[in-house]
Amino acid sequence: MWWIVEQQTRRERKKGETRRRILEAAFELFVSNGFENTTIDQITDKADVGKGTFYNYFPTKEAVLFDFMDNIGAQRGEKLWAVILTLQDTRQRLAKAFHSLASWAEEYPELIRVYLTDMQNKRLRESLDYEYNHMERYLHDIIIKGQEEGDIRDDMQPVQLVDFLMGIMVVQAFKWFRQGSGPGLYNLLIQGVDFFLIGALSTEQE
Numbered sequence: 001m002w003w004i005v006e007q008q009t010r011r012e013r014k015k016g017e018t019r020r021r022i023l024e025a026a027f028e029l030f031v032s033n034g035f036e037n038t039t040i041d042q043i044t045d046k047a048d049v050g051k052g053t054f055y056n057y058f059p060t061k062e063a064v065l066f067d068f069m070d071n072i073g074a075q076r077g078e079k080l081w082a083v084i085l086t087l088q089d090t091r092q093r094l095a096k097a098f099h100s101l102a103s104w105a106e107e108y109p110e111l112i113r114v115y116l117t118d119m120q121n122k123r124l125r126e127s128l129d130y131e132y133n134h135m136e137r138y139l140h141d142i143i144i145k146g147q148e149e150g151d152i153r154d155d156m157q158p159v160q161l162v163d164f165l166m167g168i169m170v171v172q173a174f175k176w177f178r179q180g181s182g183p184g185l186y187n188l189l190i191q192g193v194d195f196f197l198i199g200a201l202s203t204e205q206e
Contacts, residue, residue, distance in 0.1 A: 018047075018049060018053065018057070019057050021047040021048070021049065022043065022044075022047045022049060022054060022057060022058065022064065023064060023067060023068045023071070024047075025043050025046035025047035026038070026043045026047075026061065026064045026065070026068065027068050028046065029042055029043060029046060030065065030110075030111055031108065031111075034110060035061075035065065035110055035111060035114050038061065039061075040054060040061055043061065043064070062114065062118045065111060065114060065115055065118070066115060066118055066119070066122075066133075069111070069112075069115045069133075070133050070134055072104070073133060073134035073135045074134040076100055076104070077097075077134050077135070077137075077138045080096060080097065080100055080138075081138065083096065084096050084097065084138075084142065085145075089146075089149075089151055090142060090143070090145070090146035090149075090151050090152055090197070091193065091194075091197060093142045093145070093146075094139070094142060094165075094193045094197075095190055095193060097135075097138060097139065097142065098169070098186065098189040098190065098193060099186055101135065101189070102185040102186035102189055103186075105173070105176075105185055106181070106182070106183060106185055109177070109181035112173070113177050116170055116173055116174070119133065120170065132162075136162055136166060139162050139165060139166070140158050140159065140162050143158045143161045143162060143165075144158050164196060164199075165192075165193075165196045168192040168195060168196050169189060169192050171192070172185075172188040172189055172191065172192040173185070173188070173189070175188060176188050
């Protein structure tokens with residue numbers, strides 16, 4: 001039976017490699033051509049895969065972007081998490097997380113706009129089955145840590161607080177898009193963090 005396991009492993013490696021090629025090809029085209037001007041045909045040509053193969057992995061080019069951004073979020077989050085854990089309170093942890101997001105968004109504003117728009121649409125379509133992306137999972141952990149330490153109110157579920165925080169952050173991000181992107185996103189996000197925390201103070205501090 002060992003050869004069956006080996007074949008399955010080889011097959012999984014090949015699938016992973018194909019998926020990676022599609023993601024990397026799409027990202028390069030999104031950056032060089034713009035998201036709207038990139039077609040699935042261009043992605044498959046650059047990744048050297050057939051159109052049928054593309055659809056085996058992704059239903060749309062938006063799905064490619066969502067997957068890529070979620071992977072990047074996971075990688076950046078893993079690097080940040082050790083640093084975040086050393087910070088002394090929830091505000092500093094949230095500020096660090098959103099500083100990283102702002103620097104990424106200012107480098108690729110169009111992709112972040114499309115990603116956030118798609119994320120909001122997914123929330124509306126899949127309100128009961130929506131799964132957090134990696135950014136939301138890290139925010140969830142930061143909220144829980146804040147509740148454990150007493151600087152975030154504990155009379156609400158962490159998922160509710162994350163939803164409130166993300167709602168504020170999305171509004172701030174789209175305000176930034178309307179202003180023409182450029183520098184300044186972090187300042188808008190930290191304003192959102194402070195607004196969120198005013199309503200999320202621990203009841204022990206009242």
